[in-house]
């Protein structure tokens with residue numbers, strides 16, 4: 149195996165090789181640094197603000213949609229956009245486009261990244277693999293879901309740089325609780341990202357009870373529940389992907405921390 153599992157492109161290439169992938173969807177493309185480096189024949193990129201002119205870059209097998217992801221999925225469902233050729237006569241819902249690899253790297257909020265995941269399920273198949281970017285915020289400032297506020301508070305605190313991961317980590321927690329037919333692990337090397345796949349339904353116990361509880365979480369709660377992200381070294385990916393995993397079962401129950409989460413004042417970190 150000769151893939152760099154510490155960064156997006158190497159990870160996507162590796163996942164694509166596992167699945168003999170042909171069809172790739174990237175939500176949030178920006179300048180195409182990842183998109184153009186993915187060597188698959190059928191690629192779709194979605195971004196409301198590409199930093200290049202997508203009409204100049206569309207080659208055979210590549211489609212760009214300058215739309216927010218929710219609108220893209222809505223149009224795809226309604227068949228108001230086509231990705232690879234017109235709908236054929238007699239085509240059923242089963243014939244809709246299904247992607248082998250889906251890279252979710254659009255708006256860095258729980259609400260949007262979770263919606264991107266649930267919207268994408270209709271355009272996935274049993275062997276689809278997802279890669280989520282931004283699932284591990286580097287500090288409490290980067291975990292603030294509002295980008296402007298995140299950058300302002302970081303600056304006011306005199307912290308350098310401008311990393312912004314938002315609260316995408318909550319999407320992993322939601323998959324843990326509400327999508328038990330999906331397993332995942334979070335690659336912690338280089339740029340941490342989470343790989344998700346369909347597996348045998350896991351017997352893992354939901355921890356948080358509702359999406360609202362997850363939405364209320366703050367960075368300090370993530371520190372308590374970080375093991376639910378299933379953090380692993382990059383080189384563990386090959387022996388984990390495809391398996392049914394229950395990350396929270398690996399550690400002691402979180403009873404005390406959970407009680408604290410449900411009762412604390414969440415205005416503060």
Ligand SMILES: C[S@@+](CC[C@H](N)C(=O)[O-])C[C@H]1O[C@@H](n2cnc3c(N)ncnc32)[C@H](O)[C@@H]1O
Nearest residue numbers: 176177178181182195196197216217253254255
């Ligand atoms: C971090 S950049 C993507 C980087 C790219 N995936 C790469 O690896 O080179 C995030 C992108 O998400 C886009 N974005 C923001 N909101 C979005 C949305 N609702 N749907 C799709 N993309 C969105 C932004 O315009 C931005 O270009």
